[in-house]
Amino acid sequence: MQGKTTTMTKLINVFRIIAFLEGVSYILLLGIATPIKYLSGDPQYVKMLGMPHGILFIAYIIVALFIARKLQWKNSTTGIVLLASIIPFGTFYIEKKYLKTTV
Template sequence: MLKNALGRFRLIGILEGISLLILLFIAMPLKYWFGMKSAVTIVGTLHGYIFLAYIAAIVYTMIKVKWPFRFTIGALISAFIPFGNFILDRRLKNLKTN
């Protein structure tokens, strides 16, 4: 998976998707239901760094793979939708095998 730009992008995308889900479905309930404010601080910071790496991976992959601009925007939008990165990863996997 890490042998080319697309594989590295897929890995970072999966990590970003997991960090978003942990932030939304674990850290935020801990903060608002149990008063654990540090959960969002810690997970949010980690998610922020992973998101920055994801943005860098989008730009790098766009250049290396020569993605159309429309596909690049779609990859960016998928980062803001829960489970969006997993749907994008499935499409990328199907693109690669077809």
């Protein structure tokens, strides 16, 4: 049983990192890259940040669903965790609210 707990703890720590990076990339994309694109006509930053953010977003969703199943989260909790990925600063809220008390 100890091995499962350690594995889950590691997975949650990986999820915390993914959530943080996804949140930061989203804020940079919305707060810096997109305004530069539309104010100066330079899409370079959106192109540069778009792909890493997309990969982090997909990783966040996949790992969140896996953790939700393993920890038997309610559908409402899972929905909130998933919804947080599309709300600026949402992943930071999830880390504080749901992941600090897990495992």
